[in-house]
Amino acid sequence: MEKIIDKLIQMNRFEEEKGLSLEDIRVLNENSGNNIPDFFISYLKVFGFNDNLFGGVFNEEADFVEQNEMIQELGYTDYIAIGDAYNENLIVAHIENQKLFLIEDDHLIDLEMTFSQMLIQAVEALDSxxxxxxxxxxxxxxxxxxxxxxxxxxxxxxxxxxxxxxxxxxxxxxxxxxxxxxxxxxxxxxxxxxxxxxxxxxxxxxxxxxxxxxxxxxxxxxxxxxxxxxxxxxxxxxxxxxxxxxxxxxxxxxxxxxxxxxxxxxxxxxxxxxxxxxxxxxxxxxxxxxxxxxxxxxxxxxxxxxxxxxxxxx
Known part of the structure; x- marks a missing residue:
């Protein structure tokens, strides 16, 4: 996460005070019905739900809670919903290895990248x-x-x-x-x-x-x-x-x-x-x-x- 922040600072694209507090994350953890993995906690502490830089990640807390409740009901207990895929399909990440998948017709499509790689890719896309x-x-x-x-x-x-x-x-x-x-x-x-x-x-x-x-x-x-x-x-x-x-x-x-x-x-x-x-x-x-x-x-x-x-x- 530090490398991503450093890169954004170099580009003059980093906004401070966007992240959630540990108390906010604790409450969110309770509301979502799912234990939020460390890699997503690190993201939320820096960017929260307010940053539009990463188009694949939720920017509304209510959407995050709702979609994670849904995937738990569908049996995807080893995954966390991290985004609504540009308002199309749902992106989920495996809670242990960060691997990203797209849910389509109850089928998991491997996006062949991790959550961290997705963030790095989004920042690199800003390179002129x-x-x-x-x-x-x-x-x-x-x-x-x-x-x-x-x-x-x-x-x-x-x-x-x-x-x-x-x-x-x-x-x-x-x-x-x-x-x-x-x-x-x-x-x-x-x-x-x-x-x-x-x-x-x-x-x-x-x-x-x-x-x-x-x-x-x-x-x-x-x-x-x-x-x-x-x-x-x-x-x-x-x-x-x-x-x-x-x-x-x-x-x-x-x-x-x-x-x-x-x-x-x-x-x-x-x-x-x-x-x-x-x-x-x-x-x-x-x-x-x-x-x-x-x-x-x-x-x-x-x-x-x-x-x-x-x-x-x-």
């Missing part, structure tokens, strides 16, 4: 350097426009080879993820097998993440684009190329190139630690980060929700 990087990506993206047709042709060739392999196996693709390989120097198409999907759905415990992990998908096909990659040197270049790739996918979808694929066929680009979709606008894709706000406001992009959409028709 990020906006400079976004401007640089946009500039490189504009300079890559001459590569668009070549990129489109490379994708079509690779997808055709992959699709032929799938057809020869009497199989169907439920989704495609475009991503760099483990060495980070080659783009590949990773295809999910519908046969494997059905097997996974019959298991007692489904690993949703594995179904959308490129490395564990059944079909792999490299995309030949050496000529384009000679201009790619930095992470900013790769991000710009991902955005150009997204333009190609949008064009192909508009041309109904994927019309022969199964209903609700999903395609995405793994760009650093976020997934980009053809349905995203350019600005949404450019600004998208692997942060709490993205995971919550775009929860339908989670492996669980992408799988659930397919389960409805398989």
């Amino acid at each position: 350097k990020k906006f400079e990087i976004i401007q640089q990506v946009n500039s490189v993206y504009e300079s890559f426009q001459d590569h668009k047709n070549s990129l489109k042709n490379s994708f079509i060739k690779s997808f055709s080879v992959l699709n032929e392999t799938v057809t020869n196996n009497l199989d169907t693709l439920y989704g495609i993820v475009i991503a760099k390989n483990s060495e980070g120097n080659l783009y590949c198409l990773y295809g999910g097998s519908l046969t494997t999907f059905r097997v996974e759905m019959n298991k007692q415990k489904v690993d949703y993440n594995q179904l959308w992990n490129p490395e564990t998908m059944n079909y792999h096909q490299a995309i030949s684009m050496d000529e384009i990659l000679t201009d790619i040197k930095t992470e900013i270049d790769f991000k710009a190329l991902d955005l150009l790739f997204l333009d190609v996918l949008r064009d192909l979808k508009e041309e109904e190139y994927f019309r022969d694929q199964m209903n609700r066929f999903s395609i995405s680009i793994q760009s650093n630690h976020v997934n980009l979709f053809p349905e995203d606008s350019y600005n949404e894709s450019l600004m998208k980060e692997n942060n709490l706000e993205t995971k919550i406001r775009r929860f339908w992009e989670s492996p669980y929700d992408r799988t659930r959409l397919l389960m409805e028709i398989v």
